[in-house]
Amino acid sequence: MTTTRQAVPTRPRLPLDRATVRRARSLARKAGRPIVRLAQDHTTVSVERATLRMSGLGGADADGIPWSNRLLDAVRGDVGLEHGVCLPAYDALVRGEAADLAELAQKAAVGSVRFRLPEDRDRTRAASRARKEVGAGLRRIDARRRERERLITRHGDAPSTPWIYLIVATGDIHEDIPQAQAAARAGADVIAVIRSTGQSLLDYVPEGATREGYAGTYATQENFRLMRAALDESSRELGRYVRLTNYASGLCMPEIATLAGLERLDMMLNDSMYGILFRDINPLRTFIDQRFSRQVHARAGIIINTGEDNYLTTADAVDAAHTVTVSQLLNEYFAKEAGLEDWQLGLGHAFEIDPDLPDSFRLELAHALLARELFPDAPLKWMPPTRHMTGDIFRGYLLDAFFNLAGALTGQGILLVGMMTEAVVTPWLSDRDLALQNVRYVLNAAGRLGEDLHPAPDGFIAERARTVLDEAVDLLTAITDREQHPGGLLDAIADGTFGLMRRPADKGRGLDGVVRKAEGYLNPATTLLEEGR
Amino acid sequence: MTTTRQAVPTRPRLPLDRATVRRARSLARKAGRPIVRLAQDHTTVSVERATLRMSGLGGADADGIPWSNRLLDAVRGDVGLEHGVCLPAYDALVRGEAADLAELAQKAAVGSVRFRLPEDRDRTRAASRARKEVGAGLRRIDARRRERERLITRHGDAPSTPWIYLIVATGDIHEDIPQAQAAARAGADVIAVIRSTGQSLLDYVPEGATREGYAGTYATQENFRLMRAALDESSRELGRYVRLTNYASGLCMPEIATLAGLERLDMMLNDSMYGILFRDINPLRTFIDQRFSRQVHARAGIIINTGEDNYLTTADAVDAAHTVTVSQLLNEYFAKEAGLEDWQLGLGHAFEIDPDLPDSFRLELAHALLARELFPDAPLKWMPPTRHMTGDIFRGYLLDAFFNLAGALTGQGILLVGMMTEAVVTPWLSDRDLALQNVRYVLNAAGRLGEDLHPAPDGFIAERARTVLDEAVDLLTAITDREQHPGGLLDAIADGTFGLMRRPADKGRGLDGVVRKAEGYLNPATTLLEEGR
Amino acid sequence: MTLVRPYGDTTGDGMVQVSFTLPLPHSKTSEGAALQLAQKMGMEPALVAHAKPMGPEFTFFVVYGRVSHLVDVGAVRVVERDYPLLTPKEANLAIRKALRRRLVVVGGCIGTDAHTVGIDAILNVKGWAGEKGLEYYRELKVVNLGAQVSVPELVESARAEKADAVLVSQVVTQRDAHLHNTREMAAAFREAFPPRRRPLLVVGGPRFDEAGAEALGVDRVFGRGTTPGEVASYLVARVVARHTPTRPTTQTPSTEASR
Amino acid sequence: MTLVRPYGDTTGDGMVQVSFTLPLPHSKTSEGAALQLAQKMGMEPALVAHAKPMGPEFTFFVVYGRVSHLVDVGAVRVVERDYPLLTPKEANLAIRKALRRRLVVVGGCIGTDAHTVGIDAILNVKGWAGEKGLEYYRELKVVNLGAQVSVPELVESARAEKADAVLVSQVVTQRDAHLHNTREMAAAFREAFPPRRRPLLVVGGPRFDEAGAEALGVDRVFGRGTTPGEVASYLVARVVARHTPTRPTTQTPSTEASR
Numbered sequence A, B: 001m002t003t004t005r006q007a008v009p010t011r012p013r014l015p016l017d018r019a020t021v022r023r024a025r026s027l028a029r030k031a032g033r034p035i036v037r038l039a040q041d042h043t044t045v046s047v048e049r050a051t052l053r054m055s056g057l058g059g060a061d062a063d064g065i066p067w068s069n070r071l072l073d074a075v076r077g078d079v080g081l082e083h084g085v086c087l088p089a090y091d092a093l094v095r096g097e098a099a100d101l102a103e104l105a106q107k108a109a110v111g112s113v114r115f116r117l118p119e120d121r122d123r124t125r126a127a128s129r130a131r132k133e134v135g136a137g138l139r140r141i142d143a144r145r146r147e148r149e150r151l152i153t154r155h156g157d158a159p160s161t162p163w164i165y166l167i168v169a170t171g172d173i174h175e176d177i178p179q180a181q182a183a184a185r186a187g188a189d190v191i192a193v194i195r196s197t198g199q200s201l202l203d204y205v206p207e208g209a210t211r212e213g214y215a216g217t218y219a220t221q222e223n224f225r226l227m228r229a230a231l232d233e234s235s236r237e238l239g240r241y242v243r244l245t246n247y248a249s250g251l252c253m254p255e256i257a258t259l260a261g262l263e264r265l266d267m268m269l270n271d272s273m274y275g276i277l278f279r280d281i282n283p284l285r286t287f288i289d290q291r292f293s294r295q296v297h298a299r300a301g302i303i304i305n306t307g308e309d310n311y312l313t314t315a316d317a318v319d320a321a322h323t324v325t326v327s328q329l330l331n332e333y334f335a336k337e338a339g340l341e342d343w344q345l346g347l348g349h350a351f352e353i354d355p356d357l358p359d360s361f362r363l364e365l366a367h368a369l370l371a372r373e374l375f376p377d378a379p380l381k382w383m384p385p386t387r388h389m390t391g392d393i394f395r396g397y398l399l400d401a402f403f404n405l406a407g408a409l410t411g412q413g414i415l416l417v418g419m420m421t422e423a424v425v426t427p428w429l430s431d432r433d434l435a436l437q438n439v440r441y442v443l444n445a446a447g448r449l450g451e452d453l454h455p456a457p458d459g460f461i462a463e464r465a466r467t468v469l470d471e472a473v474d475l476l477t478a479i480t481d482r483e484q485h486p487g488g489l490l491d492a493i494a495d496g497t498f499g500l501m502r503r504p505a506d507k508g509r510g511l512d513g514v515v516r517k518a519e520g521y522l523n524p525a526t527t528l529l530e531e532g533r
Numbered sequence C, D: 001m002t003l004v005r006p007y008g009d010t011t012g013d014g015m016v017q018v019s020f021t022l023p024l025p026h027s028k029t030s031e032g033a034a035l036q037l038a039q040k041m042g043m044e045p046a047l048v049a050h051a052k053p054m055g056p057e058f059t060f061f062v063v064y065g066r067v068s069h070l071v072d073v074g075a076v077r078v079v080e081r082d083y084p085l086l087t088p089k090e091a092n093l094a095i096r097k098a099l100r101r102r103l104v105v106v107g108g109c110i111g112t113d114a115h116t117v118g119i120d121a122i123l124n125v126k127g128w129a130g131e132k133g134l135e136y137y138r139e140l141k142v143v144n145l146g147a148q149v150s151v152p153e154l155v156e157s158a159r160a161e162k163a164d165a166v167l168v169s170q171v172v173t174q175r176d177a178h179l180h181n182t183r184e185m186a187a188a189f190r191e192a193f194p195p196r197r198r199p200l201l202v203v204g205g206p207r208f209d210e211a212g213a214e215a216l217g218v219d220r221v222f223g224r225g226t227t228p229g230e231v232a233s234y235l236v237a238r239v240v241a242r243h244t245p246t247r248p249t250t251q252t253p254s255t256e257a258s259r
């Protein structure tokens, strides 16, 4: 399956020791493998609900609780989730309790169906019906992927890299839409609608078009649809396909991923540890949800964006630079294991070094080049300064310019456009316009300066990159050392290794939604996704 | 005599063909020599008044007309200026008409003295008295120079290059002073007090402290004194010598230069063609005045700043890039002929390329590196964007950042700090503060990036620099070609070669102040200045 | 010298810079509309220095001009520090003397706000701007509940820990989220505790107006750039005052003594 | 839909950004003073997003907030183009038909202003923004006096050239230099010419308010971004109107005929 690849422009090279790079990758694999096994052995309420949604179950009851939650809760109440939701649910359909999942959910909600775990022939029948319906859902996702490819061919792709990525965040989908269209018209290649502050901790996906988010807009299937349609209109108008991004994170990560696939979103924020560290979601829950959501992304042809930038908002960007590298290597391992390809790996990093530090810009170049060198085929996601932004909007505009310059010089794939009002408000319409002007000037005036930049092999920049890589290898060695971390990566997370946040494996939200799979567990979504590759 | 030299930081190198460079210099010499001869053969009212001022004649009459003008006009009325003002004036003193020049001027103003051209013994006496008094003035200038050197030793010099040069322009010396001190405190190494719009066309130097300039403050001896004293105070406070700049330009260029020497100004704007092109001052008048003023600057240890940047406000910065180079070569030739040394040559150039042009920043780097390469020992003066600045102050702040970056990367000596409000108002206090913050960030964060910049010998940047140099040689060839320009440089100026301004040699203001020297012309200032070297 | 004007480059010139977007297409009329707004803001004369169409329906403006308003510095009411700044040592001593037990602080980010860096800057040992955080104070017991704490949870913790003070951070301000959440929190505490037993309520965050405590129903608001030392000093001053029976009060100090 | 408010990120939110300097040292009080000024400008609530001391006596502020002012687009009075835009060809034709001679334009920068780029953009063949300048028009006679022309010189040239129109540029605006100079120029022309023989007076420059013609005593003001074509079209419309005797007028057209 061919998909657009980003052209890598001429850029400075950094000589890294190949053996060290190989060692870093193999340590990441060693650290990640137990987590993958853990994910394989468990399911979660959200993974199961995602499977129901894939089969086409949408809508919500009068209180706004989605039918997928209603149905799942009823099944769990009756027979538990150890065997997955599909067997009991489809068994009920096979038994003729309802014509489809929607009706079944409604009946379940009023207690007029009881579920059982079908066995033998019943099991086979339920399983085959489940496989058929889930398979139909997967084919809808496949169709959306082909549709994207068609539209890109028809309208053309983003004209150059880095892709210009802009955030919209009014809280009201009907304000977001014109703002997103304005941003696209002004040059954005990617629009991200950030989510209301509270959503990630909701254990359900809200329904319908929404107008009441705080500092972001709820991610709902309808909001996805509305925005994608609006951007399709913009793509037609502008003669280039404008991508749409949202967040597969929080307690509903697998469901959001599924909805993204169904509504043809193009990129999704999807980090292996973000929810753990910054939303205090339970680590097991997160890793299990994450594997499923990445399998869906892989299938849907969605590019993921990881969240290493966040660590540098709580930890120092110089001291913790190597934690970014370690996390990128882990995210890469988890992503590939889930079936994602290199071109889908928008690994994150950020321009967050204290601007008062001498040579701060050269340090940023070193860090950015290191990521570029380590992941040459990934469309790296380069995040703007946030932590050291202040209410001095002029200084903010200046820092963003140097962020843009570093992005251009080091061949980043996706440039999240910084806003001069970072420390004041969620972006205003004019902030985005000014920010795009900044990007355009820098790329146009100095974008090709990378050709003239040749960091000396033993100079300041190369030296710094090597140091960070070495520190990353040391950290990975420590994480995988049974003496220091008997619980491996989970122990390291509990220790505050990433972003200085301490998150023990048995704490955090959503642990009660984690279920160990029983012997006869069945989930046709997982099966089909894993077969599909 | 030792004077601080600016350290040249590590910077990218540009391979230029040495033979072409030599050829460019010899053509500039060829173009400039007739102009020097012309200057040697003439004097002007301002040169003569400068000589009177050097002898200590200050003050003005009740209408504000300086005594030096009064005296000069009386002498000219009686005997003409072909022999210089000194012989008739000092002859009158020797004759006992007055105790000193001041009294003589007062008497001359009311018509109670008549002047004659002394001969034989009388001439010798007048000449020797003139030489003595003018010599005393020159020794005051020498003392000021030593004082500067002492103060630099005591307080320390500007901590690094480029020197940070800031403009003050309220029109009121008493508002200028606190603003200049604030600027110095905020990091300025050089303060320039720009002049009221009208001053350059006044054929006299205003007197006293002034509060009524438009878009600049009058250059007067008293204003010089007040500001220099204020900056001496700041230098003490800050532990570094803060330099003061003004403008030796306009119809009184030689007098202003003299006052600058007497009041210990440190740098002076002093271009060989600015007055011609941008003030429509007669070319002969300008070149004659210029030679004298440069001799004074040479003696006073003052660094001159030339005005090539101005061409790019009326002509296109890419099309006319080579005219900047030609002018720099001419300014260099005229400066050295007048006794200035390399460290005194703040040759001008500017960041004025249309920012919408692709690769505009790399083009700027090419132009800036060319100047750096051609004049390796001169403290080049790097001027900020002005022409393409708009009322979009955010964009302005951005362009200034890239100007600062280019300045740092190419090792410029003097950085005139750009203001985001360039297209709106003369700088506000806060504009300067923000502008300095911009400079500080860029120099601190990326100032040493020059080490990593290596334009390929046949790459975009080197290619562009070579093209400009070749075009400069072609233009100089044309200027010195008798067929094309029988009148040499004067014809080229008349043609609109520089800044697209056409200025014929027989037009423009101040031609009536030009006088061909007679056989017995005497001016001890010129004599002493030329002997001094 | 209590009356001042904005300063551009001359005393009294009154010059200011303004930028805004109008939901109008760019035209002479919308430039006129921008000038009208500037005039309503008191700018006269005003100059539209920059007008930039942003799509067909919006225009961004930068306006410069002179305002005639006078600023009466004498009339400015600010929340000045009305307590002595103590070192950790002094603070510990004062608590020990007045309370004879540790002073209990419960803190967190309420609502859906997950910005913990600010409250951590105040509470964690590591501190902020070179000052150690409240956990460093031996006589302070700090319970940091972290992010996205619901108001009922917070009230419950405060009760369970017998908190002397509750410290709440609010960073997200879009649609006045911080104000709503703070009011809700204050109301819940007023409901849950009798007046004299209610813990001291303190909110903080970079976009709060420090003068707004009363309107929000809390005891104190801390804004941008607060340091842990200021907060500790404030807590000591207030809680110690509450526990020092020498000061005359209209209420009986009975409940105080029992705590 | 004639009433609008500034737009931050939501219709009607009224959000604006302001920056200014106060001649006060940085302190809570001066931050309060900044808020007071913002309130006087109609911002409520207002947030001091940034406060930066500039030396001991000044503080720079960036303030964000909501203004309650409504902009009444219907009440905006702008100088809209009240003449047809002509191509050079059309303009030449109109002049030839109405005047039967070339229309004479005298231009320059008066006072001490030496910014000729603007007037040259209008007058020189080269032109501006892709349009040729007035010199390109066959039926226009352009006399460009250049920079720093004194008012008496200008009046003299206008008289000597029998100018139909005088075009003056003013770019320097510090201390309202452009307004003073324009008023002085207009007064001099009123003094030197009988009303009907006075040439059309046009001033231009980037910081003029186009609505100010009357107050300045000139016939028209052109601002930022004027193109030569607009100026030529205006001149043709006005001068041709003067020379078209069909329109009723209270004055005798005698002098007109003699020109």
Ligand code: B12
Binding pocket: A194, A195, A196, A197, A198, A215, A216, A278, A310, A313, A314, A386, A387, A388, A389, A390, A421, A422, A423, A424, A425, A426, A427, C112, C113, C114, C115, C116, C117, C118, C119, C121, C122, C128, C167, C168, C169, C170, C171, C172, C173, C174, C202, C203, C204, C205, C206, C207, C222, C223, C224, C225, C226, C227, C231
């Ligand atoms: C770091 C950061 C994050 C981190 C938070 C990590 C963490 N664990 O805290 C991450 C990346 C997770 C994050 C996420 C989001 N963020 Co955020 N984030 C920031 C950022 C860059 C810095 C905030 C910060 O740490 N400041 C440093 C601390 C020390 O300062 P402070 O909070 O002001 O605290 C000081 C004082 O205010 C005071 N103080 C603060 N609290 C208290 C409490 C008490 C009791 C006292 C006494 C004093 C006090 O003392 C502190 C020390 O002086 C700001 C932008 C900026 N530069 O300000 C945006 C910002 C705050 N984030 C914002 C948004 C919108 C979000 C999101 C909601 C976006 C989204 N929809 O996904 C998410 C979700 C978060 C959520 N649910 O709340 C917006 C808020 C806009 C607004 N005005 O409403 C901002 C302003 C960015 C922007 N312009 O859009 N963010």
Ligand code: B12
Binding pocket: B194, B195, B196, B197, B198, B215, B216, B278, B310, B313, B314, B386, B387, B388, B389, B390, B421, B422, B423, B424, B425, B426, B427, D112, D113, D114, D115, D116, D117, D118, D119, D121, D122, D128, D167, D168, D169, D170, D171, D172, D173, D174, D202, D203, D204, D205, D206, D207, D222, D223, D224, D225, D226, D227, D231
């Ligand atoms: C180029 C320039 C110069 C050049 C001028 C060269 C020349 N021959 O014109 C040089 C370098 C010589 C110069 C010198 C000075 N300058 Co100057 N300069 C500028 C600059 C960078 C651009 C102006 C320009 O050319 N704009 C392009 C033209 C095409 O635009 P325009 O003038 O707006 O004209 C358009 C319209 O306004 C209109 N228009 C203009 N005039 C007319 C007339 C008529 C009749 C009509 C119909 C239309 C019309 O049509 C034109 C086309 O659309 C501005 C900053 C800026 N970016 O704006 C400063 C600026 C104008 N200069 C300024 C100053 C202070 C000076 C000096 C006084 C500084 C000093 N003290 O030494 C000197 C002295 C000049 C003097 N005596 O007047 C200030 C004015 C501040 C103020 N608001 O009062 C500015 C704004 C810079 C600043 N922020 O300090 N300058």
Ligand SMILES: Cc1ncc(COP(=O)(O)O)c(C=O)c1O
Binding pocket: A195, A196, A197, A199, A200, A247, A248, A249, A250, A269, A270, A271, A274, A279, A305, A306, A307, A308, A310
């Ligand atoms: C990697 C990642 N995931 C998710 C989010 C969104 O947060 P939430 O899940 O709370 O909407 C972010 C926010 O920036 C992020 O960086």
Ligand SMILES: Cc1ncc(COP(=O)(O)O)c(C=O)c1O
Binding pocket: B195, B196, B197, B199, B200, B247, B248, B249, B250, B269, B270, B271, B274, B279, B305, B306, B307, B308, B310
């Ligand atoms: C080289 C040069 N000389 C002189 C001046 C000052 O102009 P004036 O002589 O009119 O004061 C300038 C203005 O920028 C200049 O660039």
